[in-house]
């Protein structure tokens with residue numbers, strides 16, 4: 001892969017000086033700014049400017065002046081845009097029985113307008129002035145500091161858009177991502193040049209499937225399929241490992257620079273290390289970002305047993321993740337089904353064979369019959385990592401297991417795990433590491449995968465649990481919305497409507513995947529979900545009726561007296 005060679009946005013003296021001087025609260029702010037002059041002009045100006053300073057170290061006030069002179073604030077790369085396919089009464093709203101939830105769903109549906117972005121053509125004409133990667137179709141961003149398209153977020157965003165009957169916007173987002181595969185061979189983490197050497201969980205095939213299920217557009221499928229296969233091959237060639245006779249996937253990034261958008265975090269964490277250790281940790285942190293779980297004790301190499309561990313023990317590439325392999329299995333099944341739809345039986349057979357191999361690999365390496373779930377496999381200790389994560393049930397979501405009894409066992413595993421004791425969602429783990437992909441945070445994509453998986457199991461117990469978790473999640477989102485008039489990227493399982501926290505940046509509002517998941521759950525369970533407040537109002541009503549009766553009785557009594 002060609003490295004990101006921008007001496008402004010990816011490496012170089014200006015990046016280092018601005019970030020280490022902490023001119024901005026969030027390192028991502030600077031690398032999202034637009035250049036007011038071509039990079040060579042800015043680089044030369046900086047060289048001359050810093051030469052005049054004592055010892056070449058530019059004082060922060062002077063540096064701020066330099067930044068003001070040569071950079072525009074983030075966000076100037078967009079044109080005003082309102083999705084033309086937005087309309088105010090998509091059908092799914094009518095299927096939501098609880099009036100509070102229906103009105104709230106309408107507001108979430110409205111949010112697509114404020115989260116829609118169109119990149120101006122100047123980014124295409126002068127890419128050297130921006131870190132934003134030009135993509136031709138408008139798209140929906142997560143929100144807050146996330147001012148660009150994100151790979152796996154887009155799956156839940158697109159599912160929400162399809163419910164909102166915004167098929168054209170969903171189509172454009174998928175075309176953008178297919179275009180990125182044509183350009184890079186895979187989909188980058190997000191639409192910025194500093195993200196272009198790592199990916200995120202590969203959900204593009206499932207996005208195409210969601211779009212196909214909504215439109216039945218075979219022409220679209222025919223054009224998308226070779227690109228999806230290209231992406232699949234990237235993951236099989238660059239992100240796989242053999243364990244005995246099996247091949248399984250992992251996250252793995254071989255670039256050892258600090259992440260420009262989290263520059264000072266990476267510098268601080270690695271400053272005491274030897275060069276080799278530093279390079280290794282920087283690669284593992286990027287693999288953590290590729291997993292979408294950045295960061296989590298899930299990737300700490302010694303994080304089993306009583307020891308929580310620290311971020312510097314991150315060894316993401318040394319795990320074969322249960323959820324990534326479940327996703328790859330579902331991708332293989334979906335690619336086989338696409339070939340069947342297009343009457344290419346030979347290619348369908350090729351992918352069905354891949355599914356058989358994947359199932360054998362998952363069941364031999366990740367499945368634990370005694371515990372009844374699928375666990376990440378540690379390549380260093382050659383053993384499974386038995387901590388609780390919602391991802392331990394990902395094969396249920398992907399329906400990638402060979403016997404129905406395994407699904408039922410997984411339900412019992414979940415019930416005994418200790419993760420269901422929280423009224424506001426299932427936590428990301430049971431460890432409080434201070435990282436954002438750990439306890440007490442609960443994330444929308446994980447809730448959705450868990451609920452959707454349980455709802456596919458036949459037993460009444462699994463179905464009831466799926467509904468119960470959907471009700472808890474909707475209540476959490478709704479309570480937070482009532483309190484803050486906002487949707488958050490993550491929530492705290494211990495507060496009734498409390499946003500999540502921890503990690504490298506402040507909790508963000510918006511929020512693309514949260515909205516997509518809420519709309520999907522409101523659609524799936526809309527006839528039975530409640531906001532809880534009509535229960536309050538019915539008890540209030542009962543109380544008022546009793547008071548009225550009492551007053552009536554009293555007045556009759558006084559009349560008689």
Ligand SMILES: OC[C@H]1O[C@H](O[C@H]2O[C@H](CO)[C@@H](O)[C@H](O)[C@H]2O)[C@H](O)[C@@H](O)[C@@H]1O
Nearest residue numbers: 142146150153189261262289292293294
């Ligand atoms: O700036 C730190 C990291 O931020 C992103 O990760 C988080 O937000 C993404 C957008 O919602 C989400 O996809 C990811 O799962 C979150 O952990 C970014 O993706 C990272 O690469 C970046 O280092």
